[in-house]
Amino acid sequence: MTLRFFSTAFRNLQRTVVGLALASSLSAWAQFRVEVSGVGLTQLPIAVATFRGDDAAPQKIAAIIRADLERSGQFRTIDSATSVIDEVARPEAATWRQKGADSLVTGSVTRLADGRYDVRFRLWDVVKPQGQDLGGQSFPVPQGDLRLAAHRISDIIYEKLTGEKGIFSTRLAYVTKAAQRYNLWVADSDGENAQTALTSPEPIISPAWSPNGAQLAYVSFESRKPVVYAHDVATGKRRLIANFRGSNSAPVWSPDGHTLAVTLSRDGGSQLYTIDANGGEPRRLIQSGSIDTEPVYSPDGKTIFFVSDRGGAPQVYRTTATGGNVDRVTFTGGYNISPAVSPDGRWLAYISRVNGAFKLHVMELATGTTNAITDTTADESPSFAPNGRLIVYATQQQGKEALMTSTLDGKIKARLGGQSGDIREPDWGPFQKP
Amino acid sequence: MRRILLAVGVAALMAGCSSAVKLDSVPVEDKSGTPISGTDGQNAAGGAAKSGVTGVDLGKSGQDAINAAGPRIVYFDYDSFVIKPEYQAIIEAHSRVIKADKTRKVAIEGHTDERGGREYNLALGQKRAEAVRKAMGLLGVTDSQVEAVSFGKEKPAAQGSDEASLAKNRRAEISYR
Numbered sequence: 001m002t003l004r005f006f007s008t009a010f011r012n013l014q015r016t017v018v019g020l021a022l023a024s025s026l027s028a029w030a031q032f033r034v035e036v037s038g039v040g041l042t043q044l045p046i047a048v049a050t051f052r053g054d055d056a057a058p059q060k061i062a063a064i065i066r067a068d069l070e071r072s073g074q075f076r077t078i079d080s081a082t083s084v085i086d087e088v089a090r091p092e093a094a095t096w097r098q099k100g101a102d103s104l105v106t107g108s109v110t111r112l113a114d115g116r117y118d119v120r121f122r123l124w125d126v127v128k129p130q131g132q133d134l135g136g137q138s139f140p141v142p143q144g145d146l147r148l149a150a151h152r153i154s155d156i157i158y159e160k161l162t163g164e165k166g167i168f169s170t171r172l173a174y175v176t177k178a179a180q181r182y183n184l185w186v187a188d189s190d191g192e193n194a195q196t197a198l199t200s201p202e203p204i205i206s207p208a209w210s211p212n213g214a215q216l217a218y219v220s221f222e223s224r225k226p227v228v229y230a231h232d233v234a235t236g237k238r239r240l241i242a243n244f245r246g247s248n249s250a251p252v253w254s255p256d257g258h259t260l261a262v263t264l265s266r267d268g269g270s271q272l273y274t275i276d277a278n279g280g281e282p283r284r285l286i287q288s289g290s291i292d293t294e295p296v297y298s299p300d301g302k303t304i305f306f307v308s309d310r311g312g313a314p315q316v317y318r319t320t321a322t323g324g325n326v327d328r329v330t331f332t333g334g335y336n337i338s339p340a341v342s343p344d345g346r347w348l349a350y351i352s353r354v355n356g357a358f359k360l361h362v363m364e365l366a367t368g369t370t371n372a373i374t375d376t377t378a379d380e381s382p383s384f385a386p387n388g389r390l391i392v393y394a395t396q397q398q399g400k401e402a403l404m405t406s407t408l409d410g411k412i413k414a415r416l417g418g419q420s421g422d423i424r425e426p427d428w429g430p431f432q433k434p
Numbered sequence: 435m436r437r438i439l440l441a442v443g444v445a446a447l448m449a450g451c452s453s454a455v456k457l458d459s460v461p462v463e464d465k466s467g468t469p470i471s472g473t474d475g476q477n478a479a480g481g482a483a484k485s486g487v488t489g490v491d492l493g494k495s496g497q498d499a500i501n502a503a504g505p506r507i508v509y510f511d512y513d514s515f516v517i518k519p520e521y522q523a524i525i526e527a528h529s530r531v532i533k534a535d536k537t538r539k540v541a542i543e544g545h546t547d548e549r550g551g552r553e554y555n556l557a558l559g560q561k562r563a564e565a566v567r568k569a570m571g572l573l574g575v576t577d578s579q580v581e582a583v584s585f586g587k588e589k590p591a592a593q594g595s596d597e598a599s600l601a602k603n604r605r606a607e608i609s610y611r
Contacts, residue, residue, distance in 0.1 A: 250556075265582065351551060
């Protein structure tokens with residue numbers, strides 16, 4: 001059963017929340033491991049009631065939705081955990097308005113006779129005097145997809161209220177190291193619900209999602225040297241992409257999925273090549289006497305950003321997809337690496353060494369305006385969410401490796417859950433087909 | 435299976451190597467003169483008995499030459515791939531061993547300390563490995579016998595973030611395969 005949304009545009013709810021207003025919700029943020037810094041944030045106040053049946057369900061649907069919305073940076077959740085309201089009830093709009101909410105989410109999770117669960121929700125505009133039903137939906141899912149159902153609900157709410165696609169039902173890849181075992185994981189966008197794609201006694205680095213989200217390319221050291229594989233996530237089937245003499249590393253897919261750019265040392269030095277995704281002979285992209293590595297395609301596939309020490313220190317450069325003109329992109333600082341381009345092509349995230357600290361920076365490509373957006377000192381491997389609103393990156397907190405998400409302005413950060421032990425090398429997957 | 439055994443063997447060699455590393459010194463290994471088994475007691479009691487047998491392990495053929503060549507690790511300064519003069523002797527010793535047996539295959543494994551990105555460190559480690567390979571080439575070592583590969587910062591020899599640990603991790607290891 002699908003309850004259809006009204007098509008009413010609902011985008012003018014944005015309010016400016018300043019300073020102390022944030023403090024009241026800090027305990028809720030701590031619970032979700034979300035950090036907020038800075039003032040003048042524009043966030044939508046939303047209440048997510050506890051779903052009827054949440055207490056008995058194996059996954060707490062409302063809590064997952066609240067955490068998703070908080071992490072996005074676009075929402076401020078109003079304390080509502082003690083209210084249980086299902087999607088059939090008509091809520092008292094005035095009550096929620098008084099609590100400061102502009103919107104309210106209600107719902108239920110019910111175990112079906114066949115063992116599946118029916119997750120339903122409804123979204124209310126509680127600014128309207130009597131409250132306006134903005135529609136809802138039903139997701140009959142197996143138990144293993146309960147979190148996915150919650151993330152899909154978050155996506156729908158996010159899109160309905162911000163006008164942009166949500167990324168909560170997308171997937172992350174990351175690597176852990178624990179007890180001398182390396183694991184490549186595929187997890188929900190909040191880092192939870194991780195499943196192992198590969199386990200190895202040797203390091204795994206640089207996972208990169210294919211544009212359709214079906215495959216991961218990565219570098220594995222299982223044969224005592226770096227070799228690039230492509231790995232079908234659903235079947236576990238692996239194939240060699242680059243196993244040439246010397247080191248093979250830094251795989252990245254072209255936006256059409258037909259080509260991979262890689263770094264090979266087969267002809268001496270770390271140099272950029274492109275390889276057909278179905279295999280075959282690598283084509284040299286650029287020839288230099290320097291380190292050229294970490295290629296990444298622009299979203300239109302026409303430009304490749306990469307890191308080179310041709311100027312004496314590592315900086316980000318760009319060239320065409322066929323290795324034409326090379327021009328320098330980063331000019332500030334003596335060590336700029338690991339570029340990532342936002343899906344709209346506007347922003348470049350990269351790691352810059354500042355006074356010995358490695359910090360995530362975001363540059364507006366059109367103007368060159370650059371901001372450091374973290375307080376940490378060992379940031380690595382930034383990757384944009386497919387809607388371009390969040391960046392996931394690896395860092396260290398209190399000497400332990402952690403994965404974080406941040407809004408592009410650095411004001412909302414969340415530490416992702418997931419596996420214990422050392423955790424690193426995140427790559428944010430593409431939008432999933434529903 | 436052969437590949438796994440080889441990997442285990444190499445890993446054992448590496449382990450022997452790194453456990454011998456002391457602060458501020460290059461590792462020295464001396465495995466020569468160790469009998470394979472069974473003769474110790476006879477030798478200890480009143481000299482070598484006439485019935486004593488000295489075993490030869492063909493599986494270790496040439497190992498003495500490798501061991502005699504001495505340390506197998508070249509250390510580098512931060513962000514540098516320049517071979518310092520004090521390591522030239524190590525490279526020369528191993529070049530002689532490699533040139534003496536054209537069937538010998540060697541990997542030069544470049545490593546970095548923990549600072550900075552994984553991929554850029556992989557490239558930097560590659561540069562270190564290739565610097566050693568090129569130095570061997572200048573000494574007449576056949577290029578096809580030597581493969582330069584990098585582990586970047588993924589396989590530190592020493593844990594810890596103090597400068598002494600970091601210095602031990604910025605290295606190229608000569609690994610016989």
